[in-house]
């Protein structure tokens with residue numbers, strides 16, 4: 001598997017919110033300012049054929065516990081970044097699935113990076 005998961009340099013860095021850069025209190029799992037998940041997370045990577053992209057993303061969202069989904073092309077360029085909240089509110093999902101469908105139409109293979117709460 002290529003790529004490396006982000007590592008936490010424990011005790012060294014002052015944790016900041018990934019979304020709003022707010023300085024997080026020690027041990028905080030959520031940003032007190034914007035509510036972004038700030039706990040430890042696991043990143044998984046999958047390679048999928050483009051015609052399986054939409055189905056795979058739906059499955060991943062259905063499994064739950066996801067904080068972020070990133071879709072990259074073969075060159076490692078980010079095509080789409082989906083926030084976790086999309087999976088919670090079904091109505092918000094439709095435009096993302098449409099965007100994924102558009103990506104699937106032009107790409108041959110994609111890499112999905114899934115960030116989950118540990």
Ligand SMILES: [Zn+2]
Nearest residue numbers: 017020031034
């Ligand atoms: Zn924040």
